[in-house]
Amino acid sequence: DAAFLGINRHAVIEVTAELAAMGCGGAVCFASGFAETGDDDLQQQLVEAAGDMPLLGPNCYGVLNYLDGAMLWPDQHGGRAVDRGVAIISQSSNIAINISMQARGVPIAYTACVGNQAQTSLADMARSLLADPRVTAAGLYIEGIVDAGDFAAMVAEAAAAGKSIVAIKSGKTEAARHAASSHTAALAGDGAASSAFLARCGVIEATSPEEMMEVLKILHLFGRLPGNRLTAMCCSGGEAGLTADLAGSRQLVWPQIPDANRRQLAETLGPLVALANPLDYHTFIWG
Amino acid sequence: DAAFLGINRHAVIEVTAELAAMGCGGAVCFASGFAETGDDDLQQQLVEAAGDMPLLGPNCYGVLNYLDGAMLWPDQHGGRAVDRGVAIISQSSNIAINISMQARGVPIAYTACVGNQAQTSLADMARSLLADPRVTAAGLYIEGIVDAGDFAAMVAEAAAAGKSIVAIKSGKTEAARHAASSHTAALAGDGAASSAFLARCGVIEATSPEEMMEVLKILHLFGRLPGNRLTAMCCSGGEAGLTADLAGSRQLVWPQIPDANRRQLAETLGPLVALANPLDYHTFIWG
Known part of the structure; x- marks a missing residue:
């Protein structure tokens, strides 16, 4: 086969x-x-x-299919069989291996490496895998995009099917562009231009594999979130403050607690708890 | 006692x-x-x-002394006995517990919580723990600073002893200031002003517990780094590019590989490896 x-x-x-x-x-x-x-x-x-x-590579590790248990792969990996999950498509096989070792609870349905994209491009591969109804979202590690129009069309097709894409685009710096060139012969191009292109396509850009996996976790479970209104409940004011500050530099809003909920919370949590969002509910109710 | x-x-x-x-x-x-x-x-x-x-708190969990095996603590913790290590001093006991569960390989010598700082301040506690020759550096979680002059003096004393301090300062946002106020009665103040104060004292500011622990790892092993020149060796161009891009937004420099090293590397790695910094040394030499 x-x-x-x-x-x-x-x-x-x-x-x-x-x-x-x-x-x-x-x-x-x-x-x-x-x-x-x-x-x-x-x-x-x-x-x-x-x-x-169809040819993958050269300079690539191949495919891990965790849905059907079909692996064409020369090395270790850290995934396990799943019924549905996200697809990881990467020009870097090493980054794909490392992502397969994640302990973040993201179900990975496929991992596919495209290396130099000599024949099959990253967009080709993403299109094929996103066509599988068991695939919920895709995470890409991109060094260079072969055909910008085709890439944008692939993202639009995925969006029409309700599937979102998050990507790390390498090459924001001269040092990274040099690495990409000698890695997969990719012309990584200017960082600002590629970020603008990805944003226009509707691709969510991540700066690290950790961030990409956390975004994929949300996309897998919920798809794109419908708004930017946020709440958090913590048993410590420390975590409540940390959460507020970490959200602070992003376009996120902490709405006030509505009056009806405020009354219920006051009854449950008692008079010593200051009701706010994020909520430090304290440990008084632990008895 | x-x-x-x-x-x-x-x-x-x-x-x-x-x-x-x-x-x-x-x-x-x-x-x-x-x-x-x-x-x-x-x-x-x-x-x-x-x-x-001496009184710690109120509203605090106390002290974990991993050097001498002395614990005054009402809950679980994730640390282990060490001969030397860093001190964690936190106004939030919950953040201190969570940091004790770290799996980042940072040896923690002491964890001390100061809660409302009614009598013993965070600076008092840091001064005491940093005076222990087995303590290499300190990580602080700060909601409010009781006495700015005394805090600055404590940092200067630590610096004179060759010990550096990294801190998370809560309260950059209105939501976080509200959380700090109802958590430890701290007047967290303006984010920009407190960042400027910490920088002037010579405290390294971190935005998350993860970042604080990684900085503490470097401080524990090496102290403050003498420069901003960086090198990295990766077996994949993917990781080399990622490293370059992640460093890109910081004040870090990738110097060129000196000619003598370049010749040695070329002999070792062979003609297919492009010599650059960061270095993707490929896997050809794995045979």
Whole structure:
């Protein structure tokens, strides 16, 4: 059905052509040393050898399918079988591995790496995985976008299906653009421009894998939140204050507690608790 | 030697006076319902009852001494015995508990809560704990500073002993100031002013417990870093790019790799690795 090519980058060309001729369903090219190290010719040969056969990579680890238990992957991973969940699509296989080790309770349905995107682009892969009804949202690690129009169309299709996308876009700094270029041959472009592009598409931008996973957790459970009004209940004024300050620099609003709720809370919590939002409900009611 | 007072806030006054008369070494007042709920009189009675006896609180959990195995604490904690480490001094006992559960590898020597700071202030406590040669640095959770001059003097004394302080200062937002007021009766003041004050004292300001603990890890191991020049080695261009972008918004510099090191690296890593800082050293050398 599909092949994982864990062989030398020169040998991989002929084997790819043979697989395509056999009608293989698709192949992952693990080898690196193509466009990202300056060998555009070799990468072009690989694409031509694949022809109509879907090809992931080169310079990538392949696919982890936690829904059906199908793995084309050369290394460890930290995921487990799920019935539904989010899709992670990454140009960096190492970031994908590390995300698979998350202990944040986010169900991961698929992890797919696209490496140099020689044939199958990150947008192609995201489109395919988001078409699965068991996939609730997608998280992307992007170094370079091959076709901006196609990427925007993919995001719009996902939005029409009620699915949101969060992305880390590498290359905000010169040092990161250099790393992207020698990593997946991506032209990472200017940080402000790519942020503006992602925002216009409707992609939520995250700055770290931790932030991306926490956003995915919300998207998986609830989809996009309908508003920016926030409440929090803490048994300590310390956490209430910390929560308020952490929200402070964002476009979030703490509405006042409505009078009816205020009366109920006063009855329950007693006279020593100051009613406010965020609410420090104290520990008096613990008896 | 010392007493933990886990009794009603009205009963605690008389017992505190008795302990002081007996020459008790110090007491922790766990009860709340003093100045933070508007009862300044009761808090004043408590301070007078203590007299010269050191008193922590009211409205606080006390002290965890992981160096000598001495605990005056009414709840769970997640620490373990250490020979040296950092001191955590917090107005919020709940934040102190949560920090004690950290899995970040920071050795915690002491955790001390000061609650309403009725008698012993956060600066008093920090000064005492930083005087212990086994304490390497301090992390503070501050709602209000009782005496700015004394606080600044405490930080200067610590700096003279080569010990640095990192702090979370609650109250950057109106919602957080309200929480601080009803939590420990602290007048949290304006966020910009308190940040400027902390910076002028030489205190490193953190915005979250996670950030505070990571800063404490560096302070414990190395003290203050002498410069802002940074290098990173990653086996993936993804992580190299992510590191570069995360550093990008801070005052950090990625120096070029010196020529001599560049030659050595080229010999070791081979011709397919682009030498840059941060360095994506690839996995070719893994054979």
